[in-house]
Amino acid sequence: MDYFLSEEQQMIVDIARQITDERIVPRRAELDEKHEFPRQILNEMAQADLFGVPIPEEYGGFGGGCLDIALTVEQLGRGCIGVGTAFAANFLGVYPIIISGSEEMKQKYLPDVASGKKFGAFGLTEANAGSDASGIQTTAVLDKDEWVLNGTKQWITNGGEAQIYTIVAITDRSRGPRGASLFVVEEGDPGFSCGPKEKKMGIRASSTTELIFKDCRIPKDRLIGRAGTGFITVMKTLDLSRPGIAALGVGLAQAALDEAARYAKQRQQFGKPIIAFQAVQHMLADMAIGIESARALVYAAAKHIQQHPKDMSKASAMCKTYATDVAMKVTTDAVQVMGGYGYMCEYPVEKMMRDAKILQIYEGTNQIQRNVIGQELNKEYS
Amino acid sequence: MKIIVCIKQVPDATDVRLDPVTNTLAREGVQSIMNPYDQHALEEAVRLRERLGGEVVVVTMGPPQAEEMLRQAISCGADRAVLVSDRAFAGADTWATAYTLENALKKIGSFDLILCGKQAIDGDTAQVGPGLATRMGVPYLTCVQKVREATGTGLIVERMMDDGYDVVAVDYPVLLTVVKNINEPRVPSLKGKMKAKKAEIVKLTAADIGADPACIGLPGSPTKVVKVFPPEGRSKRATLTGTLDEQLDQLVEKLIPYL
Numbered sequence: 001m002d003y004f005l006s007e008e009q010q011m012i013v014d015i016a017r018q019i020t021d022e023r024i025v026p027r028r029a030e031l032d033e034k035h036e037f038p039r040q041i042l043n044e045m046a047q048a049d050l051f052g053v054p055i056p057e058e059y060g061g062f063g064g065g066c067l068d069i070a071l072t073v074e075q076l077g078r079g080c081i082g083v084g085t086a087f088a089a090n091f092l093g094v095y096p097i098i099i100s101g102s103e104e105m106k107q108k109y110l111p112d113v114a115s116g117k118k119f120g121a122f123g124l125t126e127a128n129a130g131s132d133a134s135g136i137q138t139t140a141v142l143d144k145d146e147w148v149l150n151g152t153k154q155w156i157t158n159g160g161e162a163q164i165y166t167i168v169a170i171t172d173r174s175r176g177p178r179g180a181s182l183f184v185v186e187e188g189d190p191g192f193s194c195g196p197k198e199k200k201m202g203i204r205a206s207s208t209t210e211l212i213f214k215d216c217r218i219p220k221d222r223l224i225g226r227a228g229t230g231f232i233t234v235m236k237t238l239d240l241s242r243p244g245i246a247a248l249g250v251g252l253a254q255a256a257l258d259e260a261a262r263y264a265k266q267r268q269q270f271g272k273p274i275i276a277f278q279a280v281q282h283m284l285a286d287m288a289i290g291i292e293s294a295r296a297l298v299y300a301a302a303k304h305i306q307q308h309p310k311d312m313s314k315a316s317a318m319c320k321t322y323a324t325d326v327a328m329k330v331t332t333d334a335v336q337v338m339g340g341y342g343y344m345c346e347y348p349v350e351k352m353m354r355d356a357k358i359l360q361i362y363e364g365t366n367q368i369q370r371n372v373i374g375q376e377l378n379k380e381y382s
Numbered sequence: 383m384k385i386i387v388c389i390k391q392v393p394d395a396t397d398v399r400l401d402p403v404t405n406t407l408a409r410e411g412v413q414s415i416m417n418p419y420d421q422h423a424l425e426e427a428v429r430l431r432e433r434l435g436g437e438v439v440v441v442t443m444g445p446p447q448a449e450e451m452l453r454q455a456i457s458c459g460a461d462r463a464v465l466v467s468d469r470a471f472a473g474a475d476t477w478a479t480a481y482t483l484e485n486a487l488k489k490i491g492s493f494d495l496i497l498c499g500k501q502a503i504d505g506d507t508a509q510v511g512p513g514l515a516t517r518m519g520v521p522y523l524t525c526v527q528k529v530r531e532a533t534g535t536g537l538i539v540e541r542m543m544d545d546g547y548d549v550v551a552v553d554y555p556v557l558l559t560v561v562k563n564i565n566e567p568r569v570p571s572l573k574g575k576m577k578a579k580k581a582e583i584v585k586l587t588a589a590d591i592g593a594d595p596a597c598i599g600l601p602g603s604p605t606k607v608v609k610v611f612p613p614e615g616r617s618k619r620a621t622l623t624g625t626l627d628e629q630l631d632q633l634v635e636k637l638i639p640y641l
Binding site: 047048 | 571
């Protein structure tokens with residue numbers, strides 16, 4: 001379907017598509033098998049200016065909105081959502097600076113992010129704080145001109161690969177959620193280290209590690225915004241980033257349908273291609289319906305969010321939930337259409353199915369997203 | 383440092399048909415792309431400019447629709463583009479093409495380096511680069527697979543040979559034709575695409591470059607295509623080893639059956 005993209009948006013799509021087809025698709029199986037971080041591919045994406053897409057123009061970017069970045073990652077998702085996750089998580093790490101950072105902080109970090117020289121990561125999750133962010137144990141205490149951080153973050157995307165980490169830490173436990181603050185920690189800061197790379201079911205091209213803070217001392221001006229505003233910034237960050245996860249799902253599902261449909265045309269059983277059988281046709285039709293409706297919702301939600309409306313959390317949660325549920329269903333069905341071949345590592349759909357699962361879990365599980373939507377509805381109808 | 387890259391629009395190699403009457407390639411209705419070897423020449427030019435400064439100018443002789451390819455070249459890093467286009471150029475063989483490019487380049491002005499792809503994937507002649515250099519009176523090196531060193535005065539390059547490569551030092555001005563393993567061409571950048579959209583493409587006609595009508599297009603082309611067919615495979619090659627006497631013995635053994 002034609003979504004009447006602007007000329008600039010079409011350029012972004014064309015570049016991301018070319019990188020996906022020429023650089024990501026030929027290497028994705030190897031990256032997956034070796035758990036290899038796609039440094040070279042990310043460098044080429046930087047060279048093609050894709051890291052500048054959502055960075056404001058005054059800091060060397062293109063000032064693109066939520067839709068522009070969704071269009072970019074949708075294409076990457078067609079190739080490998082491990083690579084797409086590494087790319088998207090970079091912005092997850094940087095959005096807090098864009099949303100709440102001081103002018104000096106933006107000047108210091110954003111131009112290097114836009115050029116791809118520096119890479120971001122976002123540290124919220126801990127062993128006892130996932131869906132329930134109020135369980136955060138990491139603390140930050142002001143000691144003269146320095147903040148001292150202690151604690152451990154878990155399952156942090158781009159851990160060990162990023163240079164800029166935005167970290168949620170408790171600065172005043174007595175104030176509950178209003179006692180959390182956000183900080184920038186840089187690679188090489190004293191007392192900061194990353195754990196070994198986790199082994200994962202999917203998105204193996206992305207790096208996932210612990211972040212360990214042992215009396216990690218950082219300058220006072222690394223606090224993002226005011227102390228105590230951490231959660232507000234985190235919520236705004238996730239509202240902005242979730243359509244990106246949804247778009248990864250759309251791209252991934254599209255790739256799975258492409259594989260399954262091509263296979264169904266060429267696979268002969270009972271004397272005809274299996275696409276001639278209604279049982280297979282209906283599966284493919286349902287896949288196509290799911291993908292197109294998810295894409296339409298993601299684009300609409302992304303455009304809506306760009307206006308910073310009151311109900312952006314709901315719109316963001318709806319597109320994330322729907323598109324990632326579609327991705328799980330479509331990739332599973334793609335394996336089914338391809339039967340035994342689909343289950344073999346020689347074909348790409350088994351990886352797609354393994355990869356899809358994380359989309360329903362990270363950046364807020366789909367159950368938490370439904371809570372957000374439900375609570376918003378409860379408010380709207382009061 | 384001023385670098386000129388000669389590029390050509392060619393039919394996409396996956397979709398090649400022959401015109402049954404003229405025995406030449408049927409170009410109508412076939413998707414056009416930038417000749418793949420030329421993409422590598424452009425990439426090398428952009429890399430050299432990134433290291434040494436200066437300017438990369440892309441030039442093509444072709445129909446008006448070649449403008450699209452020139453914009454693509456700008457999106458991949460070229461600074462400016464020149465389209466040499468005239469109905470009178472139609473039907474040019476490699477001889478007439480080299481003449482036309484020579485005159486266009488003289489119009490464009492001085493240069494340090496000319497880069498071309500080794501050959502175009504449609505005609506596969508590999509003649510235009512050397513032909514152009516000869517006409518311009520500059521030395522040329524073909525099948526360059528690596529630029530080892532580049533300075534403001536010259537280059538040290540590796541020239542691919544059948545059995546290895548030569549290392550050649552050369553001063554500017556010089557023309558190089560490049561092979562595919564010299565580099566991996568970049569994906570266009572967003573800034574490049576935006577620049578390409580707005581870029582003004584300079585257009586030169588036969589009159590603009592002062593070309594002699596008898597030397598361009600079909601009238602200026604001595605080549606007549608009689609038949610097009612895939613070449614036979616190369617003859618077998620073997621390397622003899624051992625002392626000189628041993629090698630001579632082996633050689634005699636091999637030659638005897640042909641006596």
